[in-house]
Amino acid sequence: MISTLRAAAIVLVLAVAGCGGSAEPLAAEAASPFADCAALTAPPPAAAPVALAGAGEPLPEVTLPCFTGGQEVTVSAIRGPAIVNLWGSWCGPCREELPAFQRFADRAAGKVTVVGIDTRDSRPAASSLAADLGVTYPNLFDPSERLRAKLGVTALPATLFVDRDGRVRHLYNSTALDDATLATLAAKHLGVTLP
Template identity: 80%
Template sequence: MIRSLRAVAVVLVLAAAGCGGSDGGPSPSPEPPAPFTDCAALTAPPPAAEPVALSGEGKPLPEVALPCFTGDQEVTVSAIRGPAVVNLWGSWCPPCREELPAFQRFADRAAGKVTVIGVDTRDSRSAAGSLAADLGLTYPNLFDPDERLRVKVGVSALPATLFVDRDGRVRHLYNSTALDDATLATLVARHLGVTLP
């Protein structure tokens, strides 16, 4: 009887310790895949984009390397070529959440003419990925949990949007209320010279 009790006790201890090669803790649930596309084409102008004469010099994009939200590819922000719209956002930021659908609609309309790039800022991958999936966001995004680009750009609050020309120069920085479809299209036409039908 005592041997039987000892055998049962040993089995219970081994089961509780997770003898199957596990460390005994709960298995971490894998992060859901990010809905965003990869960042492979961010440093080349859109294929259908034609050079546009713009007045003034513009400021070069900052020298910051950020990982693509999808995969491990690192993108040097100063190598991005436009026409492009670079939107700094975070899932914790109410005006960012409000304007993100307009950026997706613009990305769909402007495919091949203007590149839309998001920069998830001071955020976690899981919170940002969940919001992106809920909103149906698919355009490429970079991940900046330490706010390196925000600091280099010199803005204190989000959202912030950079309008970038073919040479990688910032033609306009918008850092105000949430953008809507009409205002976004107007700013692209005014500062990048691209008008969409």
């Protein structure tokens, strides 16, 4: 009876320890507030082709991990209409405009894809800010600023308006965007008007 209890105790200890070769528990990663990136390379289902003047430049060939889940996404494969916003938690104007991007993403669901590129940042700082501001649209993670460098942008925030073919129709790199300006730029450069 005693040996049966000892055997049961050993099995219980091993089960609790996880038999992982280490007595230390694995550190749990904080949950990401952002949506996954599974649909970024397909146009929104309700998007209709819009004839726009000029060809536009293709999105740069940069592959970045999705903030949520970590799968790799090649930026040049993102199809629009899409709005791609480079931001960082350390950037004051970025912090100011993130809520406008979330409101736009909510209103434009099925018409325009909104994508964030968390730039020169840490995951904990970005997650914390996004959770505080209620930002949930998909984000890619670019701590080494590879996309910013390819675009030749020297300051954040920077916002790309991308057509269905993955071509940049406009690069906005100035003050923080508000709801009205964001809607105006989407209508002008993507041909998308929201109610």
